[in-house]
Amino acid sequence: MTVSANNNSESSGQQKKSETPPPVQNLPSNTVMIRALGGIATIAGVIIVFVFQFTQPYIAENKRRAIEKAIYQVVPGAVNRTSYLLNEQALMLETEFNESESSGSSTVSQVSTETIYAAFDASGKLVGIAMEAAAQGYQDVIRILYGYSPECECITGISILKSTETPGLGDKIGTDLKFLANFIALDAKLNQEKTALLNPIETVKHGRKTADWQIDSISGATVSSNAIGKMLRESTKKMLPLLIKHLHKIIKS
Amino acid sequence: MTTNTSAAHSEVKLKSQPDSMDTFLRGIWQDNPVFVMLLGMCPVLAVTNSVVNALAMGIASLFVLFCSNTLVALLRNFIPKQVRIASYIVIIATFVTVVDYVIQAISLDLYNALGAFIQLIVVNCIILGRAEAFASKNKVGAAMLDALGMGIGFTLALLCLGGVREILGNGTFLGISLFGENFQAWSVMILPPGGFFVLGAWLLLFNWLKERKDMKALSPDLQLAETKN
Amino acid sequence: MLSFFEKTFPHGVHPPTHKSKTQAKPVRRLPFAPELVLPLSQHFGKASTSLVHAGQEVVRGEPLAKADGFMSVPLHAPATGTVDRIELMRTARGPKTEAIVLKVHPGAAQEVLYDLPQEISKMTQEELVDAVQETGMVGLGGASFPTHVKMRVPEEHQVDTVLVNGCECEPYLTTDHRVMLEQPDDLLAGIRIAMRTVGAKKAVIGVEDNKLDAVKEIRAVLPQDDSISIQTVPTKYPQGAEKMLTKAILNREVPSGGFPSAIGVSVFNVATLAELGRLLPHSRGLIERVVTVTGPGVKKPGNYLVALGTPIRFVMEYAGFNGGAGQLILGGPMMGQTAASLDVPITKGIGGILVMTEEDASKRPHTVHPCIKCSSCVKACPIQLNPSYLGMLAHKREYTVMADKFNLFDCFECGSCSFVCPSGIPLVQYFRIAKAVLKN
Amino acid sequence: MATDSMMFVFLNACIINNFVLSSFLGICPFLGVSGKLSTAWNMGLATTFVMFVSSLCAYGINLLLIEFQLEFLRLICYIAVIASAVQLVEMTLKKFSPVLFRALGIFLPLITTNCAILGLALFQTFREYNFLQSVAYSLGAGAGFTLALILMAGLRERLQLSDVPNVSQGAAMSLMLAGLLSLSFMGFAGLGN
Amino acid sequence: METVEVRTSPHVHGAPSVATIMRNVVYALLPICIFATYQFGLSAVALIIVTTLACIFTESFFNRISGTSDSLGDFSAVITGVLLALTLPPGFPLWMAAVAGFIAIALGKKLFGGLGFNVFNPALVGRAFVQAAFPVAITTWTPSLTAARFTEFIPSTLTFPFAVPAAVDQWNAQVAVDAFSGATPLALSKFENIPTDTFLLLFGTTAGSAGETSALLILLCGLYLIFRNMLDWRIPAAVLLGAFLTEEAFHLFDSARFPDPWFMLFSGGLMLGAMFMASDMVGSPVTPVGVWIFGLLIGFLTIIIRLFGGLNEGIMYAILLGNAASPLIDAATQPRVYGVTEAKIFGKKVD
Structure with a gap:
């Protein structure tokens, strides 16, 4: 008895609520839908933010460690590093840049800017600069980090950041010791005016290296070897004259 | 009398046990998402060039599948029919983002090796498919079992591919050299065509086994039919 | 290459002509066979209706059957004689059809009287x-x-x-x-x-x-x-x-x-x-025609004027066999039909009897390879069909596709494609089957 | 060829690192819709179109997310944007080009779960392509997808007329064919040096 | 005479059978094999024998397990084997050659149901597979006409199965006649900008794959088949024309960077590919227009890959891509049927 009465009162109450019949059907279900989606979005948001907050320090640490590992590999003797931004107009610390960016007084963001890493030894002496370079390889773009020593005016090492070269052939650019030996002291001297390289870096056929600025390519992996030579040639051509211009700033700091 | 009841008892037991076991095992063998249902092929082919990648991908997918299946089953009465797909996608995307960050926190190398395919778990049809076909209609426990079964089935399939590709393509298993220095690696196995070939070869093998089984199963049937006639 | 200058059609084939044996031989009249078999349907269209009855005497050139409507033609007596019977007889086309069997009067003058x-x-x-x-x-x-x-x-x-x-x-x-x-x-x-x-x-x-x-x-x-x-x-x-x-x-x-x-x-x-x-x-009727009897299995190849209804056996006995079980083709080797029996009569449409020896028959391909897409048939088809693809479709019984998309019904079964097929695929036969299936 | 030129970006996505055959994106529709040439062609067109639209959307969304430092919501936003883009495309087509809608209609919902679309959005973000490069990338990816799809469909149509052994019929055959296509496309590797 | 055979027309047959054609292709390849032997000695002989045997064994193995009739009689497996050997470097390890032979027949042919149903050229499937699997070995070239070629193998030939082949650098330097011995003319041209005399290319005393070096000999062997009407002349002609025109365009644009078209025609595997592999009937279109499109496409792609690709040779990939495209080409170029006015593209009526 009571149950049926209850039912009656409920249905009659619903009918009273609104006069127009069609929205009656939709209105509650719309609310339900929005409530459901909203609820799920809230749960999702909470989970993501929580995980993001939790993992962020680890991720940052991983990234830092990865880049430092690469820097110390390409600049022998380095134990410390500072990130700079370099472009045609200026050289500034990355931290400075971030501040100027947030304050709105940015000067560098208009032109293409490269991140470079100054590497210091235990005594705080500048031992080299690490820079990124990239070029199209056999399969896809190869990205490397290379170290440059202002002292010997040479490249002191390379480290492959990203490559999808053919396993067992092109990917030797990161593992072949004979090939990597090319970069222990690869000549990158600038000319008198400090505007361009005295001898542009070039890749030669396997076993034909005669000069210090030449790279002896891997037998059978000519394209990948050429890509490394090409990216170094182009990067040094562009970056070294700029770097030399601003080098005193790094040394001073 | 006693034997009768015990028999009945065991029968009940047998009946109830396979139900949950069945849910679990189905994903691993009978309805294997990769070999049988041919779902989620993109990660299967893309990241199986080494066992580690395959394993990581499998576990990541398993995690997302498990979490989203559980949550969907929990919320199944709460989500209206009209917006269920949207809700599922949001839920899945959430857990994928979680996995993405966790893997980045664990190992950057692994993260780089898997590339965008971690994030592409979102559009892996297995996950949305299980949410829609199973989790939305079943209780939480069953949904979890289903997710585990499917996830493990998926991981096993990935390992089947990753194993063959790494062993042949690199001479190693989990990075451990198997044949010594002098082994000539078949780099095609690690390259894209190798992915297609190895999966194709597994399917060929299963086809062949099935064909043989069918042939064997056919002969007694034929005998039966003959005796009946 | 020459097709640029000469009046011809594209494609086609060049089978060996083998015409030298008979082309210089003038037409000679064959004697009358003792019994002539005249099917009422020797033409495309409706069979003609008989005007005679068994036992009736007829004169050479006299109408034996009249046309049944517009798509039909009458039939005339090829020789003076007596109608022996009208019954189902075997014909070159295969199924038995109604035919007038005429006993030729041995001594008659055999002049055409209907003139x-x-x-x-x-x-x-x-x-x-x-x-x-x-x-x-x-x-x-x-x-x-x-x-x-x-x-x-x-x-x-x-x-x-x-x-x-x-x-x-x-x-x-x-x-x-x-x-x-x-x-x-x-x-x-x-x-x-x-x-x-x-x-x-x-x-x-x-x-x-x-x-x-x-x-x-x-x-x-x-x-x-x-x-x-x-x-x-x-x-x-x-x-x-x-x-x-x-x-x-x-x-x-x-x-x-x-x-x-x-x-x-x-x-x-x-x-x-x-x-x-x-x-x-x-206003005479068609009662005889020229038939080339030739082929490696014939002793006296030549062009003969043969009265319609003459059994092939009679023609062959006159022209002589070389012996050996071979193949008997009515018409030319490209489009002619094989005769199922020697007892079928010469009808209006038979222009040649070709006797192949067993040796010739065995020269043809006996194993059928799958199509190797050599495109010989495409280069041969005078209608510019794609017999290669049609053949593959026929193999999979995709008859509707053949007709809808690949113009099956434009094929007139000239046989060029089968002639050049290195895989020995009986393409024309496939197409005949396809057409027959579609027509039903 | 400069690696950041539009031409190179286009060719890279289309043939050098073909989306389907080399990057393994969009395998499900590739295997599923390549049975018939006409269907494959329509699917390719529809996908290219959606790729183009969603690539533009993703580019815009990414700028917004960076502006508000909400990169961790990227995945959710992308998937939502793609789903709505597909819906939008569907509605626009229905209204303005019923003929095209009839041709592409049934494929559009399928495209939402095509990982090539999300993959495109993610890759273009990772590679930090600018606006024009994104356009070239999306068109290249679409062209590459279409190319792979119609080549596959052509081969499969031909194989339907062949006496393929029972064992190698079905998905196994499709995968082997895809592998052989992928092997052939390796000839383009290193293009542009 | 009483037992007459009933058959449907036509009753005469005027074409050589598949087996006859294939046998003649083998004959046409023999001079090339002999020249390869003269040039590279024992290693070339071993290579040809191993690939051919591998192909034959694979063919009969699959025939047995699938229960199909014996298909060795059509000689197609032999052709695949011989062609495969001719496209491999002369010092290619024999075990890898056997793998290539197995893949060629298994993956390239038997998977699809055998001769006539394959969509790619089997020999090239085998070669492309080993090119991807063993990229170092397949790009290791040795000089031709060494003094001891009839008494000793090239060191890499007899590599133990599944082992890394021995390096031939030192051996190369030892037997080298001049500074460039061992580098193929195409590699010299592409990576070092050193042209090779066209005369040498014609007679084939250069380094390269076992059977691709003498353009003239290949041309003659191909002409034999063409005159016996067992090879469709249009395909080689179209491939060579496509390659020539493409290269000529680039050469006119920048003659310092791009070598002259005659060099491209006679170097590398273009001639062998055009004559014996692009013209493989099974993988090529059948329509009159399609055949030309197919050939021109292959020629064009070959040059594009040679000039701009990572590899210095592109004919193999160009032919495989052509094979892949040939159903499409066929569908797009169905000839207009006699008496039918509307054209049909992809089977659809077009106004």
């Missing part, structure tokens, strides 16, 4: 069509299509040219060749009748360039006014097909599924017109 000259120049087109039907004439080239039906041009069409087909592209056959050589005047008369009947002002005789002696013979009797001319075309199979000839000589294409009259052309075979030119002025 009634008529004034053709005074007849209207309608009357001419009827007169042609009365002769019982059908296409002697092999199709056996009633000639008068062809001559009645549909009202919406206007025929300007009569094409006379003297190509005889089938290997071995030389009947048309002999007819052109021996009956040029009859041919001219026939052409004039055809021109009048269809209302054309022009006629062109197309002859392959391996029959230049016939060309010379005909040229000598051609009228001065250029209304009838002769044109040589390169020897190539299937030059003698209606569609190919119109393409070669007039560069017009018969529309798919349509008649030549749609493009203003009527095509007739030389033997048909020559026979018409001989018979129609005297």
